[in-house]
Amino acid sequence: MDVWIHEMARRLKTTPRTIRFYEEKGLISPDKSPESGYRQFSEQDAWRLQTILALREVGMPVSRIREVLNEIDQGDREEALYYLQLQRAVLYGEWLRLKRVISTLDRMIDRFDADQAGWDDLWELAEQSRRADREREKWRDIWDFDRIAPIFDERVRSGEGWWRIHRDYDRSLDLVVEQVNPRSGETGLEIGVGTGNLAGRFLQKGIRMCGIDQSREMLKICRRKYPEMTAVPGNFLAIPWPDDTFDFVVSSYAFHLLSDGQKAIALEEIDRVLKPDGRVCLLDVMMDETRMEDDVHFGTDPREEMKNRFPARIPWLTEELERLGYTAETERIHEGVWLVLAVKRA
Amino acid sequence: MDVWIHEMARRLKTTPRTIRFYEEKGLISPDKSPESGYRQFSEQDAWRLQTILALREVGMPVSRIREVLNEIDQGDREEALYYLQLQRAVLYGEWLRLKRVISTLDRMIDRFDADQAGWDDLWELAEQSRRADREREKWRDIWDFDRIAPIFDERVRSGEGWWRIHRDYDRSLDLVVEQVNPRSGETGLEIGVGTGNLAGRFLQKGIRMCGIDQSREMLKICRRKYPEMTAVPGNFLAIPWPDDTFDFVVSSYAFHLLSDGQKAIALEEIDRVLKPDGRVCLLDVMMDETRMEDDVHFGTDPREEMKNRFPARIPWLTEELERLGYTAETERIHEGVWLVLAVKRA
DNA sequence: TTGCTCCTCACGTCACGTGAGGTGGC
DNA sequence: TTGCTCCTCACGTCACGTGAGGTGGC
Numbered sequence A, B: 001m002d003v004w005i006h007e008m009a010r011r012l013k014t015t016p017r018t019i020r021f022y023e024e025k026g027l028i029s030p031d032k033s034p035e036s037g038y039r040q041f042s043e044q045d046a047w048r049l050q051t052i053l054a055l056r057e058v059g060m061p062v063s064r065i066r067e068v069l070n071e072i073d074q075g076d077r078e079e080a081l082y083y084l085q086l087q088r089a090v091l092y093g094e095w096l097r098l099k100r101v102i103s104t105l106d107r108m109i110d111r112f113d114a115d116q117a118g119w120d121d122l123w124e125l126a127e128q129s130r131r132a133d134r135e136r137e138k139w140r141d142i143w144d145f146d147r148i149a150p151i152f153d154e155r156v157r158s159g160e161g162w163w164r165i166h167r168d169y170d171r172s173l174d175l176v177v178e179q180v181n182p183r184s185g186e187t188g189l190e191i192g193v194g195t196g197n198l199a200g201r202f203l204q205k206g207i208r209m210c211g212i213d214q215s216r217e218m219l220k221i222c223r224r225k226y227p228e229m230t231a232v233p234g235n236f237l238a239i240p241w242p243d244d245t246f247d248f249v250v251s252s253y254a255f256h257l258l259s260d261g262q263k264a265i266a267l268e269e270i271d272r273v274l275k276p277d278g279r280v281c282l283l284d285v286m287m288d289e290t291r292m293e294d295d296v297h298f299g300t301d302p303r304e305e306m307k308n309r310f311p312a313r314i315p316w317l318t319e320e321l322e323r324l325g326y327t328a329e330t331e332r333i334h335e336g337v338w339l340v341l342a343v344k345r346a
Numbered sequence C, D: 001t002t003g004c005t006c007c008t009c010a011c012g013t014c015a016c017g018t019g020a021g022g023t024g025g026c
Helices: A003-014 A016-024 A043-057 A063-072 A077-114 A119-137 A145-155 A161-166 A170-181 A196-202 A216-225 A260-273 A314-323 B007-013 B016-024 B045-055 B062-075 B075-113 B119-137 B145-155 B160-168 B167-180 B197-204 B216-225 B260-273 B314-323
Strands: A187-193 A207-215 A230-233 A246-252 A273-288 A324-333 A335-345 B189-192 B208-211 B229-232 B246-252 B274-289 B326-334 B337-344
Touching: A043 A063, A043 A187, A043 A216, A043 B075, A043 B119, A063 A077, A063 A273, A077 A119, A077 A314, A077 B045, A077 B075, A119 B045, A145 A216, A145 B216, A145 B314, A170 A196, A170 A246, A170 A273, A170 A335, A170 B045, A187 A196, A187 A260, A187 B145, A196 A207, A196 A246, A207 A216, A216 B167, A246 A260, A260 A273, A260 A314, A273 A314, A273 B260, A314 A324, A335 B167, B007 B016, B007 B045, B016 B045, B062 B075, B075 B216, B075 B229, B119 B260, B145 B216, B167 B197, B167 B246, B167 B337, B189 B197, B189 B260, B197 B208, B197 B246, B208 B216, B246 B260, B260 B274, B260 B314, B274 B314, B314 B326, B314 B337
Parallel strands: A187 A207, A187 A246, A207 A230, A246 A273, B189 B208, B189 B246, B208 B229, B246 B274
Antiparallel strands: A273 A335, A324 A335, B274 B337, B326 B337
């Protein structure tokens, strides 16, 4: 029944060294023959190795595979699935980055080939590309949404402190649905889907919805509330879907978590996944010109809540959307909170 | 004028360690102050570092950057451009691989999510993916086309030894053009473009053509003969263009260089870059059923020329094309040489 | 004398590949 | 005794990041 290491490696089309490496890292611990010290692989070991190799094939690092194996050992199928989806988000991010690198290289080649450009021009192109990558890398979950997740739905309707921006929460979300005006057969995406309150409204109208969020706990709650929605890890800066996938993209109370440099990148990402006649609708705290409205005080107010929150300036936002080929309309919901609807021009 | 290393790093938005690393690898050699031993960077050094960083940004390895810098120092612009295009081919290959890995992961998630599949199924999917990758990796230029390049156009018409397969060379190429029947405004791709004899015929009819070849010397000659053609490094297994790019794809006397496993992958790649109503036309040595024709003897004949050459079996080829959604027609040109025309069904 | 900038080793990263040198059973 | 399979170190890969420990000029 049991086999030596070379036979095991042959069956799995890998090498003995690789198998020993996984043992070294604590992913497997095969029995060893007491007299010879040879490793003896059981069916159970073979199964574990198959799983490890399958996950390695899709680029999962060994340290994370260890976590996945722990979840499997404890029989937690949902957690294991989450790890697969997380890996998908990672791969998609890399894939998009490679695409950008290729387009940078294409521009280098064009300039170099066509107008006898010097190498200085290439440097300039590379610098642009690096700047954008740095913006992306700065993205972190510094707001601890995993902690907020279980109390979110209650707090959002309480209206205390920072939560004041969610005044008229349910009516505002209804307004987003009204503005987007989805037709049956369309598919929408919500970025920063949270506990699914906005996306859920579209689902009720029979619209297919996908949602992304960087918080694992938010996603858990969202899936429990709306099992028919595709809710997966992801963020504004690397949307894990191909070009031209969605009829509309919505987001509520999330855009202000991005820095200004990140906002520009996010709009390009949204534009990428939107179909030619697509619509974007953003509901969030924003700034009219540079003035803050008195009872929200964001930006100039040193309250703890405003740390790492950057309301978009409306004129900048509409200008960016125009530049990307959209026609934008803005509407003030209440103090400090705006709704922006933009339609892609054909 | 000259600056210390930290100032240099700040200007280029990199780190002192990185600059020292490039010096260690021999890419730069800044002057050092005789008394303090500090590095002093001149404008010339800054320019070199900019170039290095630009090439690193597009993923070029340091050892290859050294070669590029040598070409630049010798003023060879054409060679430097070649390296950029080679890097493009590398990146495109990685990009396509990532896409495949993502689709493997998608299938894993689907199965896992939907029908309570076990991890054994995931292993199966991973194995398929690994097998295909191994086929791709096996591709090497073992025929030394760089050496053949300068004498190719002469030899191909000589008809000696292996070159016999090129009997009626010019008339056969004309036939390919006739069969493809290109309309003005279309864009075509030739895989294994060589010295450009086939693609050149399309160019003469005012058709835009792109060509790929893995031989640097072949590409040089091809560009000299047809400067208006886009001739870049690449091969059957990773065509460096996006999906749905070409109206037709042609290839002559090249398909037999692929193993059977590679041929299947190549057909999928061709299908990927072809537009919905696209055409494929292959002119090459092939086998009718399993029988070899007497005066070519490929396969059963132990002549040196047959090593690493694998004529496609016509029934297999047409079946594969049918499977991919094509309608295929075959025509015997002369002993052992066939022409296959396949049209994508809408 | 303190603080600053520079210097040169040298180890760590990640997932193994590739020997070197040695042992146990046929 | 020879050949085979297994074993355990341990160094190499690639492009740097990150200290440790030390020096020279203000």
